[in-house]
Structure formats: C-alpha cells, structure tokens
Amino acid sequence: MAEEGLFVLPGDLIDPSFIPSHPKKPLRLGPGLRHIPPNSILPTVSGQVYTDNRKNSIWVEYNGGRYVPSTNDQVIGQIQRSAGEHYYVNIAPYASNAVLPHLAFEGVTKKTRPQLNPGALVYARVALAHKHMDVELECVSPSTGKADGLGPLVDGMVFNVSLGLARRLSMSKKENSKVIVLDLLGDAGLVFEVVVGRNGRVWIGGGSVADTVLVGRALTQTDEEDHGPEAQKNVVRRLLSERK
Amino acid sequence: MEKGTVELQVWHQKFLRYLACEGSPPAPGRISSRDPLHDKSSSHSPSSGASQSWFAIGIALIFSSFLKSPDKLNSETQIPLPAVNMPREAEISTNEKQFLKTALTENVRIDGRLFEQYRPLSLGFGEEFGVAEVELGKTRILAKVSAEVTVPYADRPFDGIFQIVTELSPMVSPAFEVNRPTETEVLLSRLLEKTVRRSGALDTESLCLMAGKKCWAVRVDVHVLSHDGNLVDAACVAVVAALRHFRKPDTSVEGEMVTVYTAAEREPTPLSWLHSPYCVTWSFYGEEGEMALLDASWKEEQVQVASFTVSLNRHGEVCQIAKLGGVAVDAVLLLKCTAGATVEVKRISEMVDQKLEEDAKRRDKGGLMAELRAENERES
Amino acid sequence: MLAPAKPINCPLASCLAWSACPTKKFTNCSDSELSLFRLPPSAPVTTPSTDTINRFDLYLRATSVLDSVFSHSPARNVAMPLDTSTYSMALLRVDGRRWNELRRLHAQIRTQSASDGSSYLEMGHTKVLCVVTGPTEKLASQRMASSSSSSLLDVNISIAGFSSVDRKRPSRTDKRVSEMAFTVQQSLNKAVHAAIFPNSTISISLTVLSQDGSLLASLFNAATLALVDAGIPMSDYVTACTSGSTSSYAAADDAADPLLDLNRQEEQELPFLTVATLGGSDRVCALVCESRVQVSRLEGMLAVGVDGCKQVRTLLDRVIRERGAKMIEEGAIARGDVVGAGDEMDTEED
Numbered sequence: 003m004a005e006e007g008l009f010v011l012p013g014d015l016i017d018p019s020f021i022p023s024h025p026k027k028p029l030r031l032g033p034g035l036r037h038i039p040p041n042s043i044l045p046t047v048s049g050q051v052y053t054d055n056r057k058n059s060i061w062v063e064y065n066g067g068r069y070v071p072s073t074n075d076q077v078i079g080q081i082q083r084s085a086g087e088h089y090y091v092n093i094a095p096y097a098s099n100a101v102l103p104h105l106a107f108e109g110v111t112k113k114t115r116p117q118l119n120p121g122a123l124v125y126a127r128v129a130l131a132h133k134h135m136d137v138e139l140e141c142v143s144p145s146t147g148k149a150d151g152l153g154p155l156v157d158g159m160v161f162n163v164s165l166g167l168a169r170r171l172s173m174s175k176k177e178n179s180k181v182i183v184l185d186l187l188g189d190a191g192l193v194f195e196v197v198v199g200r201n202g203r204v205w206i207g208g209g210s211v212a213d214t215v216l217v218g219r220a221l222t223q224t225d226e227e228d229h230g231p232e233a234q235k236n237v238v239r240r241l242l243s244e245r246k
Numbered sequence: 247m248e249k250g251t252v253e254l255q256v257w258h259q260k261f262l263r264y265l266a267c268e269g270s271p272p273a274p275g276r277i278s279s280r281d282p283l284h285d286k287s288s289s290h291s292p293s294s295g296a297s298q299s300w301f302a303i304g305i306a307l308i309f310s311s312f313l314k315s316p317d318k319l320n321s322e323t324q325i326p327l328p329a330v331n332m333p334r335e336a337e338i339s340t341n342e343k344q345f346l347k348t349a350l351t352e353n354v355r356i357d358g359r360l361f362e363q364y365r366p367l368s369l370g371f372g373e374e375f376g377v378a379e380v381e382l383g384k385t386r387i388l389a390k391v392s393a394e395v396t397v398p399y400a401d402r403p404f405d406g407i408f409q410i411v412t413e414l415s416p417m418v419s420p421a422f423e424v425n426r427p428t429e430t431e432v433l434l435s436r437l438l439e440k441t442v443r444r445s446g447a448l449d450t451e452s453l454c455l456m457a458g459k460k461c462w463a464v465r466v467d468v469h470v471l472s473h474d475g476n477l478v479d480a481a482c483v484a485v486v487a488a489l490r491h492f493r494k495p496d497t498s499v500e501g502e503m504v505t506v507y508t509a510a511e512r513e514p515t516p517l518s519w520l521h522s523p524y525c526v527t528w529s530f531y532g533e534e535g536e537m538a539l540l541d542a543s544w545k546e547e548q549v550q551v552a553s554f555t556v557s558l559n560r561h562g563e564v565c566q567i568a569k570l571g572g573v574a575v576d577a578v579l580l581l582k583c584t585a586g587a588t589v590e591v592k593r594i595s596e597m598v599d600q601k602l603e604e605d606a607k608r609r610d611k612g613g614l615m616a617e618l619r620a621e622n623e624r625e626s
Numbered sequence: 627m628l629a630p631a632k633p634i635n636c637p638l639a640s641c642l643a644w645s646a647c648p649t650k651k652f653t654n655c656s657d658s659e660l661s662l663f664r665l666p667p668s669a670p671v672t673t674p675s676t677d678t679i680n681r682f683d684l685y686l687r688a689t690s691v692l693d694s695v696f697s698h699s700p701a702r703n704v705a706m707p708l709d710t711s712t713y714s715m716a717l718l719r720v721d722g723r724r725w726n727e728l729r730r731l732h733a734q735i736r737t738q739s740a741s742d743g744s745s746y747l748e749m750g751h752t753k754v755l756c757v758v759t760g761p762t763e764k765l766a767s768q769r770m771a772s773s774s775s776s777s778l779l780d781v782n783i784s785i786a787g788f789s790s791v792d793r794k795r796p797s798r799t800d801k802r803v804s805e806m807a808f809t810v811q812q813s814l815n816k817a818v819h820a821a822i823f824p825n826s827t828i829s830i831s832l833t834v835l836s837q838d839g840s841l842l843a844s845l846f847n848a849a850t851l852a853l854v855d856a857g858i859p860m861s862d863y864v865t866a867c868t869s870g871s872t873s874s875y876a877a878a879d880d881a882a883d884p885l886l887d888l889n890r891q892e893e894q895e896l897p898f899l900t901v902a903t904l905g906g907s908d909r910v911c912a913l914v915c916e917s918r919v920q921v922s923r924l925e926g927m928l929a930v931g932v933d934g935c936k937q938v939r940t941l942l943d944r945v946i947r948e949r950g951a952k953m954i955e956e957g958a959i960a961r962g963d964v965v966g967a968g969d970e971m972d973t974e975e976d
Contacts, residue, residue, distance in 0.1 A: 080339045096420045121340035159345040159356065205341075211349045219358050244358070427799075429808065436805045445918050534909065551816075554913070564924060567899060567915035570805070571812020574909035577932055581925055588921055 010045040024058035032061020065166030069094040069201040071131040078199030081122045093201050100137035107141045108149035123155040158207020161218040167225045171198045183220045186238040338548040346549045350531050364541045369601045376492030380484040384474035389484035390467045391492040398461040406453020407463035410438050418473045441523050441557040445565035452518035475544035482525040523565040524594045526587035527555045535575035556587045560595040728887045733945045735855040743856025747848040751838035756848035758856040760828035778820040781811040785834040813911040819859045839890040840868045842900045862905030865938040869931035870898035871923045884930040901931030
C-alpha cells in the first residue's frame, strides 16, 4: 500500500524513518531519487515522496518536465528512420532518438520483421536507459519471448498528457491514481482501447472516430484542469450529453 | 534539466561515439557547427580545460562499458552518426495524420470544435501601458510597445518610425534559435507588417515632432510564449491591442526645442490610430482543399494542405490576403472564406474594444485632479 | 501579342452581374474613334466637365491616403501624375489598354544551354530569367534543413540592382523576397509530382532583370516554363497574373471596374492582387494582396484574375508547343520524346 506525504525539494534530506525497511527485499528507488554512496538518498526533483512498504520501494511523484527514460518504462515511440539493424525512435521531443533493434519483436526473423515506415508508432519497453548512451527499446519480453501487448500501433489517435497523468494512468490501483474518467466512459458504453506511454503519450483507438475524440478530450481536460474524481464525473457527463 | 546540461549530454554522446569509432575524427560534414567540440565560439561550449576533463570521463566510460558488455559496444560502433544533432520538433505521426483526416471527413475536429469555430480568445493588459497578452487556446503571445525620440529617415522627413519585431525564441520550442529566423518567423513578421503597418493602421505622420530632425520611433516587440497553431491571428490581436493600449509621453515644440513631459507633468497621449485590422486564418484539407477550418491547432496545421490568411477591419476593408501556395483551392471557396472572415473580424474587434474599455475604466481614477488632491480618502 | 479582347467568360456565377456591365461599355466604345470619349451608359448623367472635377477631387483625396499605404514602397516618386480619373471617360488605361487586356507577353524557353531547363519571360516591361537545375541528390545539409517540409523545390530569387527606377542594393535578408520565394516554392511543389523524386532537390533560380509591375506573377510564369523545359512532370501549368480595381477603397465608388495585369504605375496607385491558378481551372494556388480594398471588390478582381491566368496559360502553352515543334524539326530531340507537349506532337509522329 502506497503512502503519500512529505513534499521534497531537490537535495532535501529525507527522514530515515520515512524510508521503508523490509527485512528481506532490497530497497527499490523509483524516479526522482538518487543514491549517493554510502548511505544517503537524495531527491533530484521537487514533488511528493511516495513509499510502498510491501514492495520496499520509494519514489517521488512529480508532474511535468521532460520525460527521462528509465528501465522498464513502457513508452509510445515514433519511428524516425531505419538504419542498419535498428529503428531510430523518438520517445520525447527534442531528445536524442532511442534505438529499437529490428529483431526486438515477438517471434520475428530477419525476413519476417515488421516493416515500419518513418512516422509509425510503436509501443515499447525501455530495455536500457543509461545516462550516457542511447536509450534502447524492445517490443518483446527477453525472458518469455512474448510481446505482452507491445508492438506497432495501428490507426487510432495519440493525445499528449502530462507525465504525472501518464504515470497515474498506468497505476494498477484506481484509489491511488484517482483517475476514473476511462472507467466512467467505459461504463457509459463507449468502445475503445487505451495504451498509456509513460512518456506522456496516450494512444486511443479501436472505436469510432467520434468516441476516440471524446475519450481524448475527457483525458486532456482532466489533465489540464487537474480534476478530482467528482469533477471527472462532471466532465464525462457533459461530454456524453454533447454526444447525443 | 537545463538546456546547457542537455546540450552537454548530447555532445558527450557524440563524443563517446567519436571515441568508439577507433579515434578517427568524424567527417566534417557530419558535425554541426553548433557542436561545442568544433565550435569554441559557441556560448555553451565548455572551456578547453572542461573539454579535457570530459575527454577523460569519456575514456573512462568507454572502458567501463567495454568491461560490462563488449558485444554492446560492438553494436554501438555500427550505428552511423546522425548527420546533425539539431533539436527537432516532434513531427506528427502517420497514425495521427490519418486519424485527423478521417475525422474531418466525418465532420469531427479533435478538440470537439465546429469547423468554423475559434478557440477561446482572451486578452489581458499589463500594469504598464502598451503591454498585451493574448491567449488563443494554448497559443500565447505577448506584445510590448515602446517609443523613443530619434532622427527620422532621410527620405521620409515627415514620418515617424514604426516597426514590428517578431521573435520566436527557444522559449517556444528548442527548434527555434535566437538570431536565426526560421520560415515561420519570416512569414509571421511579413503578415503582421502587411496587416498593421502597410495598411496604415498607425498614422506615422503624427509621430513627427520636427520635420527631418526629431520623431518618435514606435516599436512593437512580439514574443511568442507558446505555440499551439495559428500564431498569426493571435499575434495580430496582440499587436493591435498593445498599440491601442499604448500611451506615449506628451511633447511640446517651441522653435527648435522639443520637450518630452513625464507622466506626472502631463497625461501621456494615445497614438493616432486610424483603423484596427485583424487576421483570420483558414486551413484547407482534403484532396482539392475542399474542407475549410478556422483557427487550426498545431496538430491540424501539420496536416493542412493549404492555408489562407485574410486581414480585414471592421468596416469590411481587406488589408491583406495571403494564400502562399499549397494545394489549389477553388476560387469560390476562397470568397466564401473571406465572407466568413468578415463576421469573425467583427467579433474579434468587439472583443478588443470591450477589453480596452474595461482596462481604461479600471485605470481611470478621476484624472489628474484626483491625484493632486491633498486630502486623504474619507472613511464613511 | 495582345490577347484578343473578349467578353469575360466568368466561371463564378455570382459575378455575372458585373461582368455584363463592362462588356456593354466595351462594345459601345469600339463603335468609332470618337466614342472613346463618350461617357459609358452606366455613368451618372452629369455634364462631363463637372463629373471630371468631382472625380479628380475624389482621386486627390484617395491618393493622399494611398500615399501613406504605399509609403515604404522603394521606388515611390513623390508626385505621381497617374490620372486614374480619365479612365472612366475613355475606358483606356495609362498605357492605352482596356480593362481586360494583358500586356505583351513574350517568352522563350531553353535560353541557357548549361542548365537543365531555363526560360526568359517578359510581361510588359517586367523581365525575368529562370534557370532550373535538377533533379539532383539532396545534400546532407539540405536534408536536415528542410526535413520537416521535405520540399522538392528550392527557389532562389535575385533581384538585379538596376531592375527598377531607383537603384537598390540587393539584400540577402529581404523578407519580402523570401516570402515571394516561399510562395513560388509552395505553389509549384503541389503542381510537381514530387513523389517521383524522393530524396532529391530541384533548384529554381529566378533573376529579375527589370521590374514594371506583376513581379510575383512573372516569377510564377517563368518558373513554370523552366520546369516544363527541364522535363519535370507536373500536373499542369501554374500561371499567374495580377488584377486590380479602379476604385479607391472608398466604399461608395460604384463605378469601379476591375483591371487585368497592372503595370508598376498602376500598382502604386490602385489596389491589386496576384492570382496564380493551376492550369485552366478556377482553382487558386496562390492569392496575394497587399493593398487595402473593399471586400466587395474582391469578387470581381478575383474573377478577372482567374480569367487572366487562363489567357496566360494559352500564351505559355503556345510558346512551349512552338519550341517543341521547332526542336523536332531541327532534330535536336528524337521523335517520340515529348517535350511538354501533348496531343499535337503525338499526332505528328504518325
């Protein structure tokens, strides 16, 4: 169970009592924190510190800024070009491209690999995010060899949201994320698929054009006006009434 | 992260690759002139001492990564150097292009607007005279007017000087660089020039103080704060509103003496304003440009096949028309768009007039007499 | 090579109303020499002398405001004795043309032997030389610079210092010139089948030798001719011309006529626009207007402009066909190679 509290600025000391201590599991540092050997943990961004005692993890929740890739993030990238054995993929504007090997898709050989043109979208996992090297992506799990939903995205529309909302959307527990727009819209009978990239891009597809636009507008409004659950209900109600 | 840091990282990555390519210097054509490694004059370039230390770190990192995964490094060496590491605007993806086009054929815009609907337009003024900020959806533009007394141009002794300066700085997006005008910037400044300056909105003769010797130079600086499409319309409203809001110091001429009074001595005077032109931009979509949209957002602008900007004032006078290329659009549709623009211009014009009036009311504290009053405000 | 004066074949249904009127005036005037000085039937019934005075007065007032509009135009003479008021009586313009006549249009292609395509075009006294090089492979620097617009064409305009009345130092950063280059590039880009040439560039260099109005239109026409000469596949000619209106921007000026193909003198005094259309259609590639004009005048001006573009297209087409036929005659090209020509050439082969 995640606990919130404690607003920190970069370089602030975090009270050691706040850092979870699990007898067996190693401490996991999430985004926004940096381990300075031997034993101090300093925030590198300003935001709220969250902890999860069960997972023995601690991270800083912040909204905004540029997307900084970290390993295992699932992102939506845009193919820029293909050269050698890699695709060059844009995952954040004005950042250098990430590389996606041609063979990093489920069950492909050199002959059967997907042919992606510049401008195509892929849903990929960050395999390597080293500060001084190009980010590497993959669309297949290296352990199981399965795609697990990763791969090229066909049709649909991409909406840009803040990094905070993207992170909240990909949380498994709704009570933590406080984003209920998608559930409300789904309950209202709209048919759509959603793919959330941690780099602030949300892909919506699978339904009619009007529904896709409606879901996108609901999401961007929630994001821009920073709506709570009650306000989200109002947004959805208003948009649905416009639809009819 | 700061821009400097980002640039250093980019440079550093390139440097790493340079080292990985068995120390052979990269081909000259492949390194941009902005590369700090080659361009020491660049403001962000590290000093030579710093570059040496970077060199050392570079080698250390090469070694460390070599030790960790030698095969990874080999694969790295095969990656060709990108031609130039210029910051690039994220272009719109094929999925988005396709979606926007299909949506338009179904009469849907991605932000739920009608085809002929503007985004909400808001206008605010600063504390000072002559500062206006316009928000059109997420597009934000600030215009600031300043005036100084100078010598008029020799060939135009009876006219004051009036210029509009546009700047698209890296504040909007890193793709814009200072002092290197992009196509967007040139077109924006030309459109503003034609709409406001050439159409004679400001009476430049009234800026003359002493023929051939002294005149006012009025300058409007247009700063784009954020770009979400339709810069022209927003910038035009900002420029016109700022100029109409501006007050220049009052002056008097006696013989060869020009006296410029401070605001305390004499009430500053507004510029002599003749008419207020506003731009309305249409974008066209479809094979033959048969669909016309008003006030396209940045995403929509990237898909448009042609655009058409017409500047009008509220009296129905066209001040400027610009359809600078793009797909050929039927002449009748262009006329229809112009007719639609006249309606839109009336609306914008009313909005600006109303805001100016509100601001004037807010500032009006009963004139000079109220300020000079000796007694305090009575408590009732 | 004056275009035949014909009643305008107006494609815009709503413009029929006004197009009927000038035609009538025109037939009236051609009755005899004397009738040139007769008042048109639509003019108000007043004695000619007072009418002239009124109009001249109006003209004076109009020009004083117009002066401020055109204040920064480079070659502005302080006292411009263009008396537009005489137009309403004689229905003849300063250079003796009628309202819907083009100036002499003379054009040549293949003037520069060292280039892939070239042309020389005169519209009245406006003289433009165009050289096309390409398609060639895009340089790396060009590829990055224009990566977003991925433009096939690269247009350069240089205006000779001696081209206009006042000698002007050519400036590299003239925004007006770069806007014209942008307009030509963006318009031709859509007419050229760009998909055939991926990763290539075609450079179009335009040199202005002499300026006498309709500059942008001449640039368009010269560039089109040179592209045809270079054998670049295009969907049709992009032709352009200017059209103006005899009215000032005063709303009450009902007797105003649209004018075709303005010279420099007229451009400085009257509102005008430049129209470029694709082929003989009513579809407008580029429309540029830099002067103040009543919105109601626009329709007439646009219709005349579009019609003028059609006339220009016929003239340019004739130039190309004549040259093509000559080249086949001389054996400069093998029969079967089609040089910008259509059916006529094909039938000759048979």
